Amino acid sequence: MKFHFWFTTRELEPLLQGGHMSGLKTSRRILASTAAIALAVGVTVASGTSANAAEKPVTGGTLYFVTNAEQFDHIDPARVYTGRDIAFLNSYLYRNLVSYKPVAGSAGSSLVADLATNTGVPSNAAKTWKFTLRAGITWEDGSPITCADVKYGVSRPFASDVITDGPQYLVQALDIPTDKDGASVYKGPYKKTGQAAFDKAVSCSGNTITFNLNRSFADFNYALTYPAGAPVKASKDTGDKYDLRPFASGPYKITSYKIGDQLELERNTAWKKSSDTVRTPYPDNIVVRFGLAEDVRDQILLEDQIPNTVSLDSLQPANTRAFFADPTKKSQRFNVYDPYVRYAAMNVKKGHMDCLDVRKAVFFAINTQALIDLSGGREFYGDPGDNPVKPVLGLDYKKTTGNIHDANWKITGNPTYAASLLEKAKTSCPDAYSRATAADKGIVWDIANTATNQKAAVLIGDATKAAGINMKFNFIPSGQYYSTVQNRDKQNDISSAGWGADWANASTVIPELFTKEGGFNLSQNWDDAAYAAFKKKSDATKVETNRTKQAKGWQELSQYVMDQYWIIRPVFSKTQDVWGSQVGGVYYWEPQGTFGFGQLYVKN
Amino acid sequence: MADAALKEELNSEESQEIVQRTPKQIAWTRFKRNKVGVYAGIATIFFLACSILAPVITRIVGVDNTTIYDGVLNEFAMPIGSWGGISWQHPLGLEPGVGRDVFALLLYGSQLSFLVAFISTFAAIAIGMLIGIATGYFKGKVDSTVGRFADFLLSFPGTFMIIALSLPLVQRVEAIGIAHDNAARILVLVIFLVFFGWTGFYRLIRSQTMSLRERDFVMAAQAMGASSWRIIMKELLPNLWPTAIVFISLSLPGYIAAEATFSFLGVGVQAPASTFGLVLSDAVGYWRDDPAYLLIPCIILIAIVLALNLLGDAVRDALDPKAGR
Secondary structure, three states, rough: OOEEOOHHHHHHHHHHHHHHHHHHOOOOOOOOOHHHHOOOOOOOOOOOOOOOOOOOOOOOOEEEEOOOOOOOOOOOOOOOOOOHHHHHHHOOOOOOOOEEOOOHHHHHEEEEEEEEEOOOEEEEOOOOOEEOOOOOOOOOOOEEEHHHHHHHHHHHOOOOOOOOOOOOOOHHHHHOEEOOOOEEOOOOOOOOOOHHHHHHHHEEEEEEEEEEEEEOHHHHHHHHOOHHHHOOOOHHHOOOHHHHHOOOOOOOOEEEEEEOEEEEEEOOOOOHHHHHHOOOOOOEEEEEEOOOOOOHHHHHHHHOOOEEEEOOOOOOOHHHHHHHHHHHHHHHHEEEEEEEEEEEEEOOOOOOOOHHHHHHHHHOOOOOOHHHHHHHHHHHHHHEEOOOOOHHHHHHOOOOOOHHHHOOOOOOOOHHHHHHHHHHHHHHHHHHHHHHOOOOOOOEEEOOHHHHHHHHHHHHHHHHOOOOOOOEEEOOOOHHHHHHHOOOOOOEEEEEEEEEOOOOHHHHHHHHHHHHOOOOOOOOOOHHOHHHHHHHHHHHHOOOOOHHHHHHHHHHHHHHHHHHHOEEEEEEEEEEEEEEEEEEEEOOEEOOEEEOOHHEEEOO | OOHHHHHHHHHHHHHHOOOOOOHHHHHHHHHOOOHHHHHHHHHHHHHHHHHHHHHHHHHOOOOOOOOOOOEOHHHHHHHHOOOOHOOOOOOOOOOOOOOOHHHHHHHHHHHHHHEEEEEHHHHHHHHHHHHHHHHHHHHHHHHHHHHHHHHHOOOOOOHHHHHHHHHHHHHHHHOOOOOHHHHHHHHHHHHHHHHHHHHHHHHHHHHHHHHHHHHHHHHHHHHHHOHHHHHHHHHHHHHHHHHHHHHHHHHHHHHHHHHHHHHHHOOOOOOOOHHHHHHHHHHHHOOOOHHHHHHHHHHHHHHHHHHHHHHHHHHHHOOOOOOOO
16 A cells, blocks of 8 residues: 555655665555654544444535645556555545455455456466456546556556656566566556567456466455556546546546645546445535645634534644544544554664664663653554554464563663663673663664654653663654665664555565565664574565465564564554544545545535 | 131042043943843843853752653643643643653753853854954955955855754764764854854944044054054054943844754754753644743743843943944
């Protein structure tokens, strides 16, 4: 799936460009470095489905959305990568071969057929996937959606000079040769270089499209929930400008889109309910109002000034608290676990955190309670975690041993035990010990320069000092944070980070974070003695087609990661969303980490 | 008898009229007459003393600027109790999020603020004085060159330069190894403030020097064959001191405010150290939940700057009553 919407375009661009240049996989759901501030403060809440779910939905009216952002980062299907935007656009504007089930709870993470008649038929050890289009599906001008349109849509992400920032799953997985830099020989539908290779990998026969992949990919259909696999009508493709006016296949089409002002949607009369089992378009019009000052946006919601409004952003911390403290707004909010795990990555490269005892000493010294309180408390920020994989992933999560379940771990920090670990390091790895304790050296922690992080640094510095560790902080401007720490030479000893699974499979977490080929490896662990065994098992688990066996593999690998302390203090974080009193049908769509937009309606 | 008494009376009257008062004494009398100035002076001395004696005062009160207090913040890391957790133990409340004592933070913070302000002021004045006298006295090519350079600096958007260049410069200073962390940041900030700050004073001194050098007593000295060095040190400098003192007393509050502004904007010292600017920029994020945390440092900063400004005005009035406001 996607970057979270906290990620501004500015933060995203350097990352993705870096990925293209090096021919590496681009990373996807990196948590915005400044996110901690967005979350905060409040009182208890109900979660999941709105209390009024039993009410009968109403057709008609105008549904408003408000946001502080100036625009959607992208609305071109091949370029959108933010969970919230994918959910919004997939619900209203365009359709994919498959979709997540539009229901609350973990059932929402299962797939349903959308444009296709089923959720895909794998063969050849899941290296070949076939989808058959259903009848009666049309574009907004009434013309039918064909297999060629799907094929054309899939070809667009290959034009990396025009179609930037989108997910790269199809580019990486389709069986198309790569040149010596690791880039695909197919250069997209505009240049048409290597078209023959693409035609071989993606072929149409009547209404059936076949994808040939370069590896076993048991959950390839999940990758097709990304609109990067959505059909695009070649005659309507305007290249870079398609990002302003995509041609609609869903129940709504764009009336106007002005960046910094608003996006207006009206009903797409060519869309037929009979061809769509996923969407239930209730409102007549949908309006997204951009660029509202945060105070104005919060006021609209707090005072219910426009009752048919949904906020696309979390409110400011103090306002979130006020909103959640108001008993009359009980059915206008949810507070749920978001898809992210926030953690501190240990750079275990030689000369950095290459000593297990020192890594452990840092972990046991830290006052976790104070850090969580600082960002909004357990109620609103999240819980101490024990795993790089979040429990919402279901199958792949299993409670680990050690770390926060260690008898010596205290939520407010245990400097005595940390000091004893450090004492052990004196003999087990004297170099690392002297680096960690010497006044002129110390451990350097990379952290984004935000007000909250400045305070976190004070808390961490105080706690580690009590254990005898000299901790220093490298504050990096938020917009440059990930591009800096992803530079292997610039990354220091410890780096704060956040990551969410792209779909309900830890194959989008463990290999990404902890193998050398991964898009977001901040552990630099490939020289570590423990790496070879890990890598072998990770590779085997990635291509395992038995889901139960695969889940067991991820569970064991998570345990391995935690035992090596390649990451420390994961936090299973939360998010809060609010809406006006006349909005009905609201629920939290788990796989997208946001509203289930398609079921929203305006009450009478 | 009567005659003698009368004579004595006359004498004493006469002596009263004749009593010669030095310019210093005249200025001091004028200053004492200005009630506002006196109070401002007392307040300034009080603030300075508090700042210098910060370690002693915090020990007496029983707080510390580095201790993170337990059990003073609630589950959202906000101070427990009204008005930002003000109590006998923590007279100005507690820092939200972390739990340090605001009184101790501000006391130690004021040390840094005063340090930056004093160093910047005196460095700027020393440079301005030196160059001002040199160019004003010798004139010629040097004068015009320096003058153009000063014009260039005066018309330069210094604030933007400080914000834009401070990070790379701090990194450079750290790489060279002159200073590290906050020491490097303070050094860079002071260098910037001085670099853009000396020109105003230089212009003042230059114009005064130019008018002084045409005066008779300087001409006389020149005629007697006094060296330039002697003329500058003995004839010109004593006449420039009042200007310098006035300028110092008016620059100080300016630099204190500037330091607060720049650390508010993220230039200058960083946590765990604290200055007024840092505390204020932190407090802005909490103004809804903990207005006291914003108001208290604001009021103290205003009081300090106001006291220094009023003192500066009083000093100017005392030393140079003819100068218009």
